[in-house]
Amino acid sequence: MIKVKKRKILLLPGDGIGPEVITEVKKIISWFNDKKSLDFEIDQELVGGCSYDKHGTPITDEVFYKALESEVIMLGAVGGPTWDNLEFSKKPERALLKLRKELKLFANLRPAICFKQLVDASTLKPEVVSGLDIMIVRELTGGIYFGEPRGIKPIENGERKGINTHTYTTSEITRVARIAFDLARKRSNKVTSCEKSNVMEAGQLWKEEVQELQEKEYKDVELSHMLADNCAMQLLRNPKQFDVIVTDNLFGDMLSDQASMLTGSLGLLPSASLGAKNKDGEMRAMYEPIHGSAPDIAGQGIANPIASILSFAMALRYSLDLDKEADILEKAVQDVLNDGLRTKDIMSEGMKETSTSAMGDAIISKLQ
Numbered sequence: 496m497i498k499v500k501k502r503k504i505l506l507l508p509g510d511g512i513g514p515e516v517i518t519e520v521k522k523i524i525s526w527f528n529d530k531k532s533l534d535f536e537i538d539q540e541l542v543g544g545c546s547y548d549k550h551g552t553p554i555t556d557e558v559f560y561k562a563l564e565s566e567v568i569m570l571g572a573v574g575g576p577t578w579d580n581l582e583f584s585k586k587p588e589r590a591l592l593k594l595r596k597e598l599k600l601f602a603n604l605r606p607a608i609c610f611k612q613l614v615d616a617s618t619l620k621p622e623v624v625s626g627l628d629i630m631i632v633r634e635l636t637g638g639i640y641f642g643e644p645r646g647i648k649p650i651e652n653g654e655r656k657g658i659n660t661h662t663y664t665t666s667e668i669t670r671v672a673r674i675a676f677d678l679a680r681k682r683s684n685k686v687t688s689c690e691k692s693n694v695m696e697a698g699q700l701w702k703e704e705v706q707e708l709q710e711k712e713y714k715d716v717e718l719s720h721m722l723a724d725n726c727a728m729q730l731l732r733n734p735k736q737f738d739v740i741v742t743d744n745l746f747g748d749m750l751s752d753q754a755s756m757l758t759g760s761l762g763l764l765p766s767a768s769l770g771a772k773n774k775d776g777e778m779r780a781m782y783e784p785i786h787g788s789a790p791d792i793a794g795q796g797i798a799n800p801i802a803s804i805l806s807f808a809m810a811l812r813y814s815l816d817l818d819k820e821a822d823i824l825e826k827a828v829q830d831v832l833n834d835g836l837r838t839k840d841i842m843s844e845g846m847k848e849t850s851t852s853a854m855g856d857a858i859i860s861k862l863q
């Protein structure tokens with residue numbers, strides 16, 4: 496069993512704009528090391544398409560073992576059109592899925608917060624989204640993403656059949672529901688659990704187990720159940736009705752993309768993927784912006800580093816027990832937005848357009 500090493504941060508910039516945004520995170524980590532005398536040990540490795548190009552695999556064993564012994568992993572993004580036609584096992588995304596599964600990062604926290612400075616960037620009316628603050632808790636190591644049997648196989652009539660399997664067990668459901676209930680207690684105390692219990696047995700089990708857990712341990716938290724398709728609709732109709740949403744891997748993938756756009760830009764939203772705490776209180780965790788590798792703008796120095804920087808703030812909060820430092824960093828981001836600095840993706844009239852690195856520098860100057 497490989498032990499987690501305290502304060503060891505592994506940077507996995509990945510592909511596309513990943514390296515550009517992780518460079519800014521690196522600057523922030525160095526600032527905390529120098530100015531706050533924190534002793535983060537940083538290492539950096541290839542993962543995704545860039546790893547495939549160099550080593551013929553999206554993640555080498557060496558990098559995987561480094562990930563296993565890191566307390567915090569900061570991931571940029573993986574994938575891009577260059578690698579679209581690779582066989583399944585070699586695709587950049589497999590690296591990400593392997594890290595999630597093998598590191599047992601079962602709880603994926605995806606906040607969707609609408610920054611007041613950017614209300615107009617949303618495609619929805621300002622009154623629908625202003626003040627929005629939702630936390631989506633997505634189950635990340637089960638469901639149809641990993642269920643067996645899976646594959647593509649020939650069948651008798653000469654056609655082919657594609658197979659994936661959706662399964663959930665009681666403990667897989669309750670451990671992620673527990674995370675959602677605990678988070679709700681620190682927020683507005685409301686959990687909405689989403690499934691398709693009207694068509695899927697696994698959805699029915701999901702609903703029953705979440706309900707039972709609430710009755711046993713979380714009576715003080717308000718719980719409602721919602722069909723996932725209705726949730727998709729309600730997110731557009733009246734998103735502020737939600738506090739914490741807990742849902743499975745696939746529905747969580749889709750609902751979190753949808754929720755993110757309520758806030759105007761994908762470039763602002765962080766995420767955390769957390770494992771269970773062991774008996775010494777140690778926990779594996781991976782933090783990443785929810786935007787992808789954005790190959791269309793890669794290499795131009797215009798990507799928004801805020802989602803990655805806020806992902807590091809989540810790492811300070813959830814992994815490193817440095818709430819105060821997380822507050823300072825989040826405040827610095829707010830200050831920079833208040834000053835009117837904008838990367839291209841969130842640019843609007845009267846604001847000052849800045850590059851990726853100028854945005855990172857501006858955030859650091861606010862930290863001082």
Ligand code: IPM
Pocket residue numbers: 588591592748
């Ligand atoms: C996400 C992404 C991934 C997923 C891809 C890149 C495998 O869409 O993190 O939401 O489907 O989980």
Ligand code: MG
Pocket residue numbers: 748749752
């Ligand atoms: Mg997704």
